[in-house]
Every structure is written in C-alpha cells, then in structure tokens.
Amino acid sequence: xxxxxxxxxxxxxxxxxxxLGGVAVAGLVYYLINRGYVTTDDAQIDGNIYQxxxxxxxxxxxxxxxxxxxxxxxxxxxxxxxxxADAALAKAKADLAQAQAQVAVAQANQGQAAxxxxxxxxxxxxxxxxxxxxxxxxQRAISxxxxxxxxxTIRAAKAKYDAAVQQQVGAESSVTAAQAQLTAAxxxxxxxxxxxxxxxxxxxxxxxxxxxxxRAGDVEPAGAGLMAVVGDDVWVTANFKETQLPDIHPGExxxxxxxxxxxxxxxxxxxxxxxxxxxxFSLLPAENATGNYVKVIQRVPVKLVFxxxxxxxxxxxxxxxxxxxxxxxx
Numbered sequence: 001x002x003x004x005x006x007x008x009x010x011x012x013x014x015x016x017x018x019x020l021g022g023v024a025v026a027g028l029v030y031y032l033i034n035r036g037y038v039t040t041d042d043a044q045i046d047g048n049i050y051q052x053x054x055x056x057x058x059x060x061x062x063x064x065x066x067x068x069x070x071x072x073x074x075x076x077x078x079x080x081x082x083x084x085a086d087a088a089l090a091k092a093k094a095d096l097a098q099a100q101a102q103v104a105v106a107q108a109n110q111g112q113a114a115x116x117x118x119x120x121x122x123x124x125x126x127x128x129x130x131x132x133x134x135x136x137x138x139q140r141a142i143s144x145x146x147x148x149x150x151x152x153t154i155r156a157a158k159a160k161y162d163a164a165v166q167q168q169v170g171a172e173s174s175v176t177a178a179q180a181q182l183t184a185a186x187x188x189x190x191x192x193x194x195x196x197x198x199x200x201x202x203x204x205x206x207x208x209x210x211x212x213x214x215r216a217g218d219v220e221p222a223g224a225g226l227m228a229v230v231g232d233d234v235w236v237t238a239n240f241k242e243t244q245l246p247d248i249h250p251g252e253x254x255x256x257x258x259x260x261x262x263x264x265x266x267x268x269x270x271x272x273x274x275x276x277x278x279x280x281f282s283l284l285p286a287e288n289a290t291g292n293y294v295k296v297i298q299r300v301p302v303k304l305v306f307x308x309x310x311x312x313x314x315x316x317x318x319x320x321x322x323x324x325x326x327x328x329x330x
Contacts, residue, residue, distance in 0.1 A: 038247050039325045042299060043238035045258070047318040048231035050205060052077060053223050055198040058084070060218045067212050071203045071229065078214055078226055080199040089192040092185070099178070099185035106171065106178040113164065113171035120164040124157035207231040208315075234316050235306065236268065238324045239278055239299035247328045248273065254304050254326040258316065266308040270326060274301035302326075 058080035065077050212227040220226065236256055240248060248270060256266040277298040279285055304324055 036328050037325045038244045040238055040240050043322050043324050045234050045316050045318050045320040046237045047234040050229040052227045054220050057221045060216050063216050065209050069209045073206050075203045076200050078201040082199040085196040085199050089196050092188040092192040096185040096189050099182040103178040103182050106175040110171040110175050113168040116164040117168050120161035124161045127153040127157040203229050205231045236304040238302045240302050242298045252326050252329055254324055257323045259321045261314055268304045268306045271303040271305040
C-alpha cells in the first residue's frame with residue numbers, strides 16, 4: 001500500500017508575506033512622515049574665517065591672544081615693534097613744520113611784492129602827472145632838457161612798475177608751490193600715521209582665534225599668515241539634489257541637528273539657493289563636451305540661516321556635520 005502524498009508547507013510563504021507586508025508598511029509610514037520635508041546629509045556649518053596678516057613688515061613685540069580665545073572686533077591681536085614707524089612719523093611731522101614755515105615766508109614775500117607794486121604804481125603815476133604838467137604849461141617856460149628828464153622819469157617808473165609786477169607774479173607762484181609742498185607734507189604725515197597704525201594688528205570681527213602660529217620675537221614680512229579668526233556669525237550650507245530644488249523656496253522653515261550636539265535641534269530658515277551646482281565651482285570642473293557622458297544628479301548649495309539664540313551658547317564651528325530638514329510649504 002503506497003504512502004499518502006505530502007502537502008507542501010505554507011510557512012515560508014507566510015513569512016515572506018509578513019516580511020513584504022512589514023516593508024510596505026514601513027515604507028508607507030516613512031513616506032507619510034517625510035512627505036512634508038526635504039533633507040540631506042551633505043551639509044555642514046559655514047562661517048567667515050578671517051586670515052590675519054600684517055600689512056607692514058616688522059618684529060613681533062607682543063602676541064596678546066591665545067589659542068581659541070574669543071576676541072571682539074577691533075581688539076589688538078599682535079603688536080609689532082613701532083620704533084621704525086615712530087621715526088618715520090617724526091620725520092614727516094618735521095617736514096610738515098618746515099613746509100608750513102615755507103608757506104609763511106612765501107606769503108610774506110608775496111605781501112612785500114604787492115607793496116612794491118603799489119609803490120612803483122604810485123611813482124609811475126607821479127611821473128606821468130609831472131609830464132602832463134610840463135606839457136600843459138607854455139613851452140617857453142620850460143626847457144627841452146626838463147621835458148626830456150620828465151620823459152625819462154616816466155620810462156624808469158614804468159620799468160620799475162613792470163619789474164615789481166613780475167616779482168609779484170613770482171611771489172604768487174612761490175606761494176602756490178609752498179602750499180603744494182604743505183599739502184604733500186600733510187599727506188606724508190597721514191600716511192606715516194597710517195603705517196604706524198598697522199603695527200597694531202586688530203581683529204576684523206568678533207570671533208575665536210584659530211591656527212595661531214605667530215610668536216613674540218618673530219620677524220614677519222607683510223602678508224605673512226599669523227593666525228585666523230573664526231567669526232561668530234555662522235550658517236548652514238546644505239547641498240541638496242537638483243531634483244529636490246522644486247520643493248525648496250527662500251523663507252521656508254527648517255530644523256537643524258548637529259552631529260556634535262546630539263539631542264539638540266535648532267530652528268532655521270532657507271535664506272537663498274546657490275547660483276550654480278557644486279561641480280561648476282570646483283577646482284577642476286567636469287568637461288562634458290568630450291568622451292562618453294554619464295548623467296549624474298547634481299547638488300546645489302542652499303544657505304540656511306539660524307533663527308535660534310542658542311547658537312552662540314553652543315559655539316558652533318565651521319565644518320561641523322549637520323542634518324537639515326526643510327518644511328515644504330504646500
């Protein structure tokens with residue numbers, strides 16, 4: 001007598017059904033939860049990093065800050081030896097005083113020249129009047145010699161007057177030249193003061209000191225890197241896929257979680273969307289006009305600005321990884 005036929009177990013099919021059902025339910029739940037948001041893990045904190053360099057060469061006299069110290073805008077970071085600048089400033093001030101004295105002398109000479117013109121003009125007028133009186137009287141009452149003498153006096157007075165006028169013109173030119181020298185001397189003093197101010201290297205903005213390499217006694221050339229100041233003002237640069245951009249608009253609210261600060265969520269909003277993809281601003285942008293082309297979804301930087309006062313409390317630093325989530329407006 002033969003064995004009864006064995007029935008196939010339905011257990012594997014039940015397990016498969018349950019697994020697929022669980023995946024479908026999980027997918028549906030994930031979709032329902034995230035359908036009103038767009039997010040990316042390609043995001044980080046950004047901020048202004050100011051490279052501190054001297055504008056003039058000099059020996060470092062003092063370094064007035066330490067690593068990671070918070071500084072305020074205008075605070076002195078490094079003091080260079082100011083003695084060379086002080087000497088240049090003293091010379092510029094001496095040249096200014098000399099130029100002021102030269103202007104005074106030139107103006108006095110101009111006044112004297114103007115007085116000489118007035119005297120010569122009066123003498124010329126007197127000579128002309130004397131000549132007219134000689135001509136007006138009876139010709140028999142004066143001699144030819146007297147008339148010739150009056151004529152010569154007019155010519156001499158005219159020559160003295162012309163010479164006095166030329167001297168006045170020269171004196172006025174001397175005043176103009178002296179005033180130009182005075183202006184140049186003032187410029188030199190201002191420039192010397194400016195160069196003197198460069199010996200005090202100040203913070204361009206409030207922030208924290210980073211990458212400090214300068215030490216007291218170092219002789220630094222102009223433009224040498226001394227340290228960096230990381231500004232207090234920070235934001236988030238999130239690189240979203242180009243397919244996500246239609247849902248992102250400036251002003252939309254967002255939340256930011258920072259990997260370095262677990263359990264804390266910061267409020268933010270979309271400030272602006274980048275004017276190009278990250279690829280076109282890279283050091284070596286891709287050249288798609290040659291060879292085979294493979295389409296790759298590009299990413300576009302989106303700037304998110306914090307709306308949370310706690311940012312300063314936690315001291316967020318540029319480069320930290322974050323996870324932004326933007327609420328999509330219907």
